[in-house]
Amino acid sequence: MNSRKLRMGMIGGGNGAFIGAIHQNALAMDGLIEIKCGALSTNPDIAIASGKDLFLDNERIYLNYEDMLTKEAALPDDKRIDFVTIVTPNFAHFKPAMLALDKGFHVVIEKPMTLTYEQALLLQAKVKASGKRLCLTHTYSGYPMVKQAKAMLKNGDLGNIRKVWVEYPQGWLSRLSEREGNVQAAWRTDPAKSGKSGSMGDIGTHAAHLAEYITGLEITELCADLQIKVEGRNLDDDGNVLLRFNNGANGVLMASQVAAGEENALKIRVYGEKGGLEWHQMEPNTLLLKWLDAPTQILRAGANYGNLSPFMTSNCRTPSGHPEGYLEAFANIYKNFAQTLLCELNGEKPTEIMLDFPNENDGVRGMAFIENVVNSSNSDIKWYPFKM
Structure with a gap:
């Protein structure tokens, strides 16, 4: 297994966003992932404040996802993020996911995957063409x-x-x-x-x-x-x-x-x-x-x-007797996804258990x-x- 943590960027999920906090807690549970950048809100004040609360470097707190994905893609391999998590409302899933794949990043995305069925088909095709992974957070399967x-x-x-x-x-x-x-x-x-x-x-x-x-x-x-x-x-x-x-x-x-x-x-x-x-x-x-x-x-x-x-x-x-709850189920999806990416970064084949997370086909x-x-x-x- 690769010896480093995966580097992640978050789109949406700033202060006051319910699901953003859920993702942040879940992805931290296994110590495999660290948030390195974010375009956390369309409100500049919330975006900046949210980034500071996550202790992000000032230059990696972005005011829109286009800037984030473009600038992160230009960073050297040892600095750039490995994947993005998209936790925006449904209408704002498709464009950032497509751009992220274009820029060479894997994607974690909230469900439903897109606003329309037609968008889902296009995103499915983009994932296949890119060779990248997409994880869909259908929590209950975790x-x-x-x-x-x-x-x-x-x-x-x-x-x-x-x-x-x-x-x-x-x-x-x-x-x-x-x-x-x-x-x-x-x-x-x-x-x-x-x-x-x-x-x-x-x-x-x-x-x-x-x-x-x-x-x-x-x-x-x-x-x-x-x-x-x-x-x-x-x-x-x-x-x-x-x-x-x-x-x-x-x-x-x-x-x-x-x-x-x-x-x-x-x-x-x-x-x-x-x-x-x-x-x-x-x-x-x-x-x-x-x-x-x-x-x-x-x-x-x-x-x-x-x-x-x-x-x-x-x-x-x-x-035994201790609850396995919503956050733990969410974390299981992140863990399996992260272990899959780490295996592939190390030139190894992920196990069937690692690959047990919802993907773009489930999204379609x-x-x-x-x-x-x-x-x-x-x-x-x-x-x-x-x-x-």
Whole structure:
């Protein structure tokens, strides 16, 4: 493994930005990455103050991403950054990601990957042409027990998969918060900044990715019903989708941001011929296995069972009984991505475990999910084909 830390630049994520602080904490957890520069806000005062708070050198605190990427690319190899992390709203993902790849930098980017499906295809092609890596921060795939569930289904422990039920209810948009000074609500419900879907674009993509990641299946058809429940809102805040998968399984996906009283109650259940499994994001250390002809089995992250997947154990950080939470899951994505880059810098081949992070292909499927769900909801066709 290469002996130095990876050097990173951040676009967006300045003081007051929720997700920027999450990224900064997560990437620091394993000591593999250091932030060396940033274009942290479109507000010059916030950009400069944020850079100083991160102890960046004054000359590497930039007021826009174009200057940052151009000037960083001109630095000698032992100074220039290795990759950029883009933590801006959806509409400001595509251009900085494309420029970063043009300048020879790897990219970490928030989901959904782009504003439109067409942009996602262009970005996917750019990644392939550049030979660089792109990591998409679908956080929930970083949880240890999610990885355990994936490994068990891949191994056929439940037999042929028949049913997938995934739900993501939140309640934070139960009022017209975008008109009440809530910055997060304002951009997430603005089609120009968020894209053509609200709740399905924001959290429905997480649910869809989790379903495909755990099962290893792909959605092939869907039947969607999107709704705007809060009067005056411009994008869907609630929706239900019937799913069909490429092995013949069917499923249900629900995403709502007007489920009053809910926090982040992401949950998935998968049923096969021999039994089912169940995982809750708000109780992430536990994986329930429900057998057809045996008592329910409870697996816990951190416990020394001796027969758990190495994909789980390599992403498990705490002793038994200590929470493996959101920050740790985020950090696992950064760790796997960083270890992959460090291996390649050293002329070595990354392991399958290192390569276990979402990439541009997941990003394209996420944008296709949004496109197809919206089109299905607007269509009279009962079963709408999942078009790529």
